[in-house]
Amino acid sequence: NAGVMQNPRHLVRRRGQEARLRCSPMKGHSHVYWYRQLPEEGLKFMVYLQKENIIDESGMPKERFSAEFPKEGPSILRIQQVVRGDSAAYFCASSPRMETQYFGPGTRLLVL
Amino acid sequence: AQSVTQLDSQVPVFEEAPVELRCNYSSSVSVYLFWYVQYPNQGLQLLLKYLSGSTLVESINGFEAEFNKSQTSFHLRKPSVHISDTAEYFCAVTSTQGGSEKLVFGKGTKLTVNP
Numbered sequence: 001n002a003g004v005m006q007n008p009r010h011l012v013r014r015r016g017q018e019a020r021l022r023c024s025p026m027k028g029h030s031h032v033y034w035y036r037q038l039p040e041e042g043l044k045f046m047v048y049l050q051k052e053n054i055i056d057e058s059g060m061p062k063e064r065f066s067a068e069f070p071k072e073g074p075s076i077l078r079i080q081q082v083v084r085g086d087s088a089a090y091f092c093a094s095s096p097r098m099e100t101q102y103f104g105p106g107t108r109l110l111v112l
Numbered sequence: 113a114q115s116v117t118q119l120d121s122q123v124p125v126f127e128e129a130p131v132e133l134r135c136n137y138s139s140s141v142s143v144y145l146f147w148y149v150q151y152p153n154q155g156l157q158l159l160l161k162y163l164s165g166s167t168l169v170e171s172i173n174g175f176e177a178e179f180n181k182s183q184t185s186f187h188l189r190k191p192s193v194h195i196s197d198t199a200e201y202f203c204a205v206t207s208t209q210g211g212s213e214k215l216v217f218g219k220g221t222k223l224t225v226n227p
Contacts, residue, residue, distance in 0.1 A: 004155075033214065042116075042202055042217035043156070056214060091155060093215075101215060103148070103156040 002026070004094050004104035005074075012110045019079040019086070021107045025094030032075045033101055034067060037089040049075060082111045114139040114205045118218035126226050127195055133188040133221045135177075135203035143205040145186040146215065147177055150200045159201070162186065173197075198225045 005024040013019050025032050030050055035043040045059040049069035060067065064082075069075040079086055089108045093101035119134045137143065144163050148156040160171040167179040177188045186203060200222045204215040 006155075031213070035215075035217075040219075042118075042219040043204075043215070045214040045216070048214055059214070093156075095213070100146075100158065100161060101213075102158065105155040108153075 004029075004092055004102055006090075006092050006104035006107050008107060009105060010108050010110070012112060013082050014112050015083055016081050019082050019109055021077040021079075021090050021092075021109070023075040023077070023092030023094075023104060025075070025092075026096075026102055029094035029096050029102075031095045031097070031101075032069050033093040033095075034075075034077050035091045035093065037091060037106075039088075043091060046077070079109075082109075084111045087111045114143060114207065114216045116203050116205055116216055116218035118203055118221050120221050121219065122222045122224070124224045124226060125193055128192045130191050131189065131193050131197075131223065133201050133203075133223065135186045135188065135218060137184050137186065137203070137205045139184075139205060139207070142208045144208055145177075145179060146204045146206075147175070147186070147188050148202045148204060150202065150220075152199075156202065159188075193223070193225045195225050195227060197223060199223060 032049045034046040037043045047060050047067045048056040064080045066078045089106045091106045093103045095101045115138045117136045125131050146161045147159040149159045150156050160169045162179045170176045175190045200220045202220045203218045
């Protein structure tokens with residue numbers, strides 16, 4: 001059973017461009033979570049999705065950030081008009097139900 | 113709302129020495145507790161978890177943690193560390209009440225095992 005997959009692993013964008021981060025959950029997992037890790041900080045929750053539904057987006061910045069988890073295909077975290085402060089590692093986690101979340105390897109976004 | 117405090121940002125130890133990484137949490141509801149380990153430039157791997165039952169939980173590589181409800185702690189211990197244990201360790205909690213199930217993390221403790 002393959003683990004949580006994220007791509008790309010590294011992404012470089014210039015200020016003002018769009019970043020699209022993809023996450024494929026483990027087989028059989030219908031819950032997806034996105035977290036952001038800034039340097040010298042722990043992970044901060046961004047959004048929790050189930051298939052076609054956003055359950056909790058209390059950690060998402062109000063502007064420029066959006067997430068989806070369509071019926072078919074991976075979950076997408078989209079950042080529009082990136083700024084240097086968006087540079088961070090973005091981690092996706094999945095779970096089959098409540099309790100234990102399994103993390104992907106992360107996407108490291110660098111905004112120039 | 114929950115919060116997690118990891119009291120030590122860095123812990124250097126020598127190989128084969130014992131280690132304890134401290135974690136305290138605050139929550140108005142009951143919680144599940146987790147320790148994750150992150151090796152450089154990698155994702156987080158689940159090390160161990162407390163959901164219910166015995167307050168002492170163990171991992172397959174010799175780590176253990178004990179849930180202490182009265183002290184709201186979930187400290188991680190290993191009696192003898194290896195060079196390969198060098199990594200960053202994160203304590204996390206989530207509410208048992210359902211709903212979001214989002215994890216709240218501490219800021220992490222960097223464990224460095226020296227020869």
